Amino acid sequence: MPTVWRVAIVAVLVGWLAIRVLAQSTGSAPALPSLQALRWEESVLNILTSGKVTVNTFTLREPLRVVIDLSPCTLPTEAIQPEGDAPTVVERVRWGQFKEDVVRVVLDLRDNTQYALSTLPEGNLAMLALGAGNPSPLVQQAGATPASSNPAKTNPVQPPAELLAVEWQTTEEDARLRMQLTRRVPVRLRPLKEGYSLILEMPQVKPGADLPSNWDPKHPLVDAVEFAGDATGTRSTIRIRTTRAASLSVEYDKDQPVITLAVNRPRNAHGKLSEKHIVIDPGHGGTSKGAVGRDGNSVVYEKDIALAIALLVRDLLLKEKATVTMTREDDSTVDLYDRPKLANEKGADFFISIHCDSTPKPNSASGTTTYFHASDPDGRALAQAIQKHVAAVTGLPNRGAQTDTAIYQSGFAVLRRSEMPAVLIEVAYINNDKDRAKLKDPKFQRKVAEAIVAGLRAYVEGEKEARLVQDEVQIRPASSEGEDERIQTPEQL
Ligand SMILES: [Zn+2]
Numbered sequence: 071m072p073t074v075w076r077v078a079i080v081a082v083l084v085g086w087l088a089i090r091v092l093a094q095s096t097g098s099a100p101a102l103p104s105l106q107a108l109r110w111e112e113s114v115l116n117i118l119t120s121g122k123v124t125v126n127t128f129t130l131r132e133p134l135r136v137v138i139d140l141s142p143c144t145l146p147t148e149a150i151q152p153e154g155d156a157p158t159v160v161e162r163v164r165w166g167q168f169k170e171d172v173v174r175v176v177l178d179l180r181d182n183t184q185y186a187l188s189t190l191p192e193g194n195l196a197m198l199a200l201g202a203g204n205p206s207p208l209v210q211q212a213g214a215t216p217a218s219s220n221p222a223k224t225n226p227v228q229p230p231a232e233l234l235a236v237e238w239q240t241t242e243e244d245a246r247l248r249m250q251l252t253r254r255v256p257v258r259l260r261p262l263k264e265g266y267s268l269i270l271e272m273p274q275v276k277p278g279a280d281l282p283s284n285w286d287p288k289h290p291l292v293d294a295v296e297f298a299g300d301a302t303g304t305r306s307t308i309r310i311r312t313t314r315a316a317s318l319s320v321e322y323d324k325d326q327p328v329i330t331l332a333v334n335r336p337r338n339a340h341g342k343l344s345e346k347h348i349v350i351d352p353g354h355g356g357t358s359k360g361a362v363g364r365d366g367n368s369v370v371y372e373k374d375i376a377l378a379i380a381l382l383v384r385d386l387l388l389k390e391k392a393t394v395t396m397t398r399e400d401d402s403t404v405d406l407y408d409r410p411k412l413a414n415e416k417g418a419d420f421f422i423s424i425h426c427d428s429t430p431k432p433n434s435a436s437g438t439t440t441y442f443h444a445s446d447p448d449g450r451a452l453a454q455a456i457q458k459h460v461a462a463v464t465g466l467p468n469r470g471a472q473t474d475t476a477i478y479q480s481g482f483a484v485l486r487r488s489e490m491p492a493v494l495i496e497v498a499y500i501n502n503d504k505d506r507a508k509l510k511d512p513k514f515q516r517k518v519a520e521a522i523v524a525g526l527r528a529y530v531e532g533e534k535e536a537r538l539v540q541d542e543v544q545i546r547p548a549s550s551e552g553e554d555e556r557i558q559t560p561e562q563l
Contacts (some may be wrong), residue, residue, distance in 0.1 A: 090359065099408035099558040103194070104146045105173050108163060109340055110154030112271060113200045113260070113307055117175060117227075119143055122193030127185070133161075134179045138187075138198060142171040152368075157200055158263075159183050159476065160467060177329065180435075181476045186256075188273065188304070190554065197304055199273050217264025230303020231327070234278045238287035244334045245289040247308075249328040251275065259320050259331075262451055263470040265458055266293075267311040270320065270331060276303030291333050293314050315455040317447035336451040336529070337491055338419040343527045346420065347393040349413035351484060352380035354423035361428030363500035363509075372426040374502050377526045380424045382519035390523070397510045410487035420452065420526065423484050426509060436502045437467030441474040441494040443485035451479040452491040456525035463517045466505060491529075495522065 110116075117125070119140060126139040145167050152163050161178040166176035177200075188197045235250040255274040262269055264268030277299030285295040285308075294311040308316070308331070317336035322329050338346065353376040354360035360372025380396065387394045395416050397409045413421045429435045440457035442449030453471035461468035474481035474494065485492045497518055498505035508514040529533070 073141065089545060102142045102144045102171055102466065104144045105165065106146065108152040108165070108175065110156050111132065111305055112245045112269060113157040114273060115198045117196040117198065117351060118303070119194050124188070124193070125187060125189055125196045127187050127198065136177040136198070138175040138196070139168065140173045140175070140196070143173040144171070145173060157199060182296045183476065186273070194207070195304070197273065204253060211463045217399055230276045232272045232278045233275050233299070233306065234283065236285070240289045245287045245292050246333070247287070247331040249329045249331070251329065254322055254327045257320060259318060259445070261454055262309070262467050264316065266312055266315060266454055268318050270308040270310070270349050274303060276301055277306060277307040289333070291335065315451040315529045317451050319447045325506060336448040339451070339530055341530065344391040346530060347395070347416060347418045348420045348422060348526065349385055349395045349397065349416065349418040350383050351397040351409050351421065351423040352377040353423055353485065355398045356401055358403060361426055361500045363506040365506070370506060370510060370517045372428070375426050375500065375515070377401070379515045379519050382516055383422070383424070383522050385520055386523045387511055388561060406486060409484050410492070414487070414489045418490055421484070421488040422489055422522065423492070423494040425494060426495050426498060427496035428499060428501045432501040434501060435499050436505050437469040437497045438464045438498060439469040440471050441477070441485065442471060443481045443492060444473060444475050446474045446493040449485065449493060452529050453493045453496065455529040456493055456495060456522055458516055459521040459525035460495060460497070461519045464498060464508065466508070499546060519563070534544060
């Protein structure tokens with residue numbers, strides 16, 4: 071090697087060393103930003119750091135999880151606790167110092183879900199919206215788009231849209247909230263667990279200066295409306311509670327950034343339960359045993375529990391003088407597609423499928439869920455009515471009314487193919503000891519059957535208290551259920 075090269079290499083090394091020594095001696099290595107807070111606001115996880123960090127997200131499978139890497143970043147000296155309630159799709163949140171300068175936050179998920187990441191230009195706040203999707207199509211109701219693990223990153227530099235004006239337009243039949251925005255942004259409508267409450271999430275919207283303080287349309291379908299604006303534009307929400315099972319949908323105007331939230335009486339929700347034709351579908355049957363529960367040497371099959379409850383529902387509905395069609399009345403094998411086909415051929419008003427839930431690992435989940443297809447507003451209304459009544463009697467966790475696309479991209483075939491409002495009830499977990507003891511109990515089966523009928527009646531005729539008051543004096547009750555479920559602002563959550 072020529073001397074001139076050796077000199078050059080030594081010079082570079084010395085220079086590098088000098089820089090290193092200088093940096094250490096003056097302590098000029100700046101303190102890395104640290105993780106400050108993890109805060110849930112509905113389905114959005116806010117990740118706050120003390121300075122600018124770069125955020126990288128990706129998903130891993132088995133178990134399904136979203137990984138969020140923050141760099142450069144360190145853990146704070148004081149331990150942090152996540153704030154707020156994680157959405158049901160999240161099993162747990164973990165975080166740790168993954169590398170010297172990388173903090174990793176991991177969300178363990180129960181179901182596949184989309185997510186969208188937004189960051190502020192300052193780089194100290196990242197918002198991970200679960201269930202949010204690609205900005206196109208612009209209007210997204212829960213489950214409107216296929217579940218996917220692909221991250222859909224929103225543009226971090228685009229300023230939030232502003233909500234300029236709102237106006238209710240009401241007729242006797244429906245109430246429509248028209249909202250004028252400065253630009254189109256994705257929004258999402260999602261049922262809340264309790265009663266007839268939904269939330270419209272607007273993750274990139276900040277309130278304008280001229281919004282009303284009172285959003286009440288004074289319409290018999292609408293019980294309460296609460297707007298929670300976020301001046302930073304990270305997330306504004308509208309919570310709406312209806313007096314009965316109602317069909318809610320959102321839609322953008324074709325050529326202007328005006329979004330309409332429409333509240334309607336859902337399909338087949340007129341008249342009396344006795345005038346309705348209901349198809350009851352006991353899940354599985356024959357060679358399809360469904361999920362399995364084990365008590366020592368004895369085995370319980372989902373198909374048998376589903377049939378037992380379904381026959382009770384049939385008897386109760388017949389007593390009500392309603393018309394009932396069963397997809398099976400014994401342990402016969404019925405093709406999946408023949409079930410909704412039968413309901414469609416009969417021109418039934420409702421399709422109700424009864425199942426038991428299960429998890430890969432016994433005793434890892436408990437509770438009641440009612441599924442509706444994709445973002446169908448009528449199916450969602452029926453699911454809310456039935457979930458409300460069934461969850462009230464099971465004595466098990468209320469897992470809410472949920473879209474079936476949270477489970478399969480295309481949803482459940484029996485719901486997708488049904489042309490009438492359709493739901494699938496997962497009464498309880500057959501491979502959870504506590505749930506299974508209940509599922510096997512004839513008294514519990516009867517309570518559930520009665521609750522399913524009560525939910526159906528509430529969908530068709532309205533809630534009992536509301537019916538009484540309307541019959542007598544035409545005054546809307548303060549609360550549809552007499553339950554003091556106040557709508558909370560994010561600060562209270
Ligand atoms: Zn099943």
